[in-house]
Amino acid sequence: MSKTRKLYVKSFGCQMNVYDSHRMADAMAREGYVETDRPDEADVLVLNTCHIRETAAEKVYSELGRLRRLKEKAAGDGKRMLVAVTGCVAQAEGTEIVRRAPVVDLVIGPQSIHRLPELVARAQQGETVIDTEFPVEDKFEHLAPPSRVATRARGVTAFVTVQEGCDKFCTFCVVPYTRGVEVSRPVEKIVAEVALLAEAGVREVTLIGQNVNAYHGLKPDGTSSSLAGLLERLAELEGIARLRYTTSHPRDMREDLIAAHRDLPKLMPNLHLPVQSGSDRVLEAMNRRHGRDEYLSIIERVRVVRPDIAISSDFIVGFPGETEEDFSATLDLVERVGFAQAYTFKYSPRPGTPAATMSQVPDAVKAERLLRLQALIDAHQRKFNAAYLGDTLDVLFEKPGRIAGLLVGRSPYVQPVQVTAPADLIGTIAPVRIVEVGPSLSAELISPVRPHVLRPAVLAAAGGA
Numbered sequence: 001m002s003k004t005r006k007l008y009v010k011s012f013g014c015q016m017n018v019y020d021s022h023r024m025a026d027a028m029a030r031e032g033y034v035e036t037d038r039p040d041e042a043d044v045l046v047l048n049t050c051h052i053r054e055t056a057a058e059k060v061y062s063e064l065g066r067l068r069r070l071k072e073k074a075a076g077d078g079k080r081m082l083v084a085v086t087g088c089v090a091q092a093e094g095t096e097i098v099r100r101a102p103v104v105d106l107v108i109g110p111q112s113i114h115r116l117p118e119l120v121a122r123a124q125q126g127e128t129v130i131d132t133e134f135p136v137e138d139k140f141e142h143l144a145p146p147s148r149v150a151t152r153a154r155g156v157t158a159f160v161t162v163q164e165g166c167d168k169f170c171t172f173c174v175v176p177y178t179r180g181v182e183v184s185r186p187v188e189k190i191v192a193e194v195a196l197l198a199e200a201g202v203r204e205v206t207l208i209g210q211n212v213n214a215y216h217g218l219k220p221d222g223t224s225s226s227l228a229g230l231l232e233r234l235a236e237l238e239g240i241a242r243l244r245y246t247t248s249h250p251r252d253m254r255e256d257l258i259a260a261h262r263d264l265p266k267l268m269p270n271l272h273l274p275v276q277s278g279s280d281r282v283l284e285a286m287n288r289r290h291g292r293d294e295y296l297s298i299i300e301r302v303r304v305v306r307p308d309i310a311i312s313s314d315f316i317v318g319f320p321g322e323t324e325e326d327f328s329a330t331l332d333l334v335e336r337v338g339f340a341q342a343y344t345f346k347y348s349p350r351p352g353t354p355a356a357t358m359s360q361v362p363d364a365v366k367a368e369r370l371l372r373l374q375a376l377i378d379a380h381q382r383k384f385n386a387a388y389l390g391d392t393l394d395v396l397f398e399k400p401g402r403i404a405g406l407l408v409g410r411s412p413y414v415q416p417v418q419v420t421a422p423a424d425l426i427g428t429i430a431p432v433r434i435v436e437v438g439p440s441l442s443a444e445l446i447s448p449v450r451p452h453v454l455r456p457a458v459l460a461a462a463g464g465a
């Protein structure tokens, strides 16, 4: 009697992992595996892991503890479960994972995830598989294109990896070691993938890469395209209404990308530009290759072409050697920029990175600075959102809200917006009036509703493209 085989994938960390997780599920679907969100009923369990901070890496081991109990119980019932650790912890720790957690059958680095089906087949023969080969051939060439069914189930927004890896070597960061040197995908491969997503109902695409604005993929004529060029090409695709990109490095913020925020109506008015610190001394020790004035000047130039742009960032507090004066410079930079949103982290020493061996700031100091910075950023975020009270904003409706009758969508500025609206507006963009502001916005439809972007079924019925 044949039984459907099931795959459970849990993604940790960044959007790139979410994307890789979808691609692994697509590759396994070709082998007949169906995705499940219940680990207890899976035949193959994949933890797609993150190594960026110690807390992220430790989560994997506590999850493996849970999976061990599941695997033992399944074995008692005569069922064989396979456990795979993929992603950046796999790359960084390799065989050490199996030593520490013998429940693991496969360890697969980010460059080898396209080999998952073949490696699972080997593990089924009883082999413990370690594949952290690096670097290898272009994994994107071997990844299955997104399947229509899977894409449709995943909604109206999608992430597409356009670039992977990083050559910057910030002294705190593991990415250049786990994801390798910077590689850009060719323009037409991305266009084909985005066209398929559009056909499946996706309306908003976020281009992702660890250093996305360093993108330099090949064009069919053999020359290379900047990120601005790629965005311009993707904006030609009719079904796609909104484009975003993340994460950018200040050093790669070229003038053509800034100009794209003026020239491309589909390019949404938000920019995630991590600065990490507002102190020149710390930026230098971090090897960020720019100073605070250079950062402020980029923000100024972006705001000249797009005054309403929502700027967001990442910050690290308590980097080795950070003094109270350095930290004050960070607070001052936050005041000057007025971020719409930001992620804040306590510095976490990562084995093998230069900063791990520098003299460390006590944890209590880091914790206290984190609270102060977060409070300031929260105040700025509230101020940014409050400015839209009573305004009309276009919202792309993404999914039903938690309360019946509510839909959740996003404004052009990435703010989550809750609106009482009929479910058939999902996948469309319509103007709403903001009636309540907080960490998210509440809004009401402006009637009569005339969504700007129709769903593919509606377009087809109307004879559109």
Ligand code: 5AD
Residues within 6 Å of the ligand: 052, 053, 172, 173, 174, 274, 276, 314, 315, 316, 345, 346, 347, 348, 349, 350
């Ligand atoms: N400790 C704390 N935060 C880190 N980040 C990267 N490495 C570390 C580290 N060792 C943060 C940076 C980066 C974000 C993705 O994670 O702010 O922009």
Ligand code: SF4
Residues within 6 Å of the ligand: 166, 167, 168, 169, 170, 173, 174, 175, 176, 210, 211, 249
């Ligand atoms: Fe890490 Fe720096 Fe590269 Fe960003 S730019 S991925 S922080 S090394």
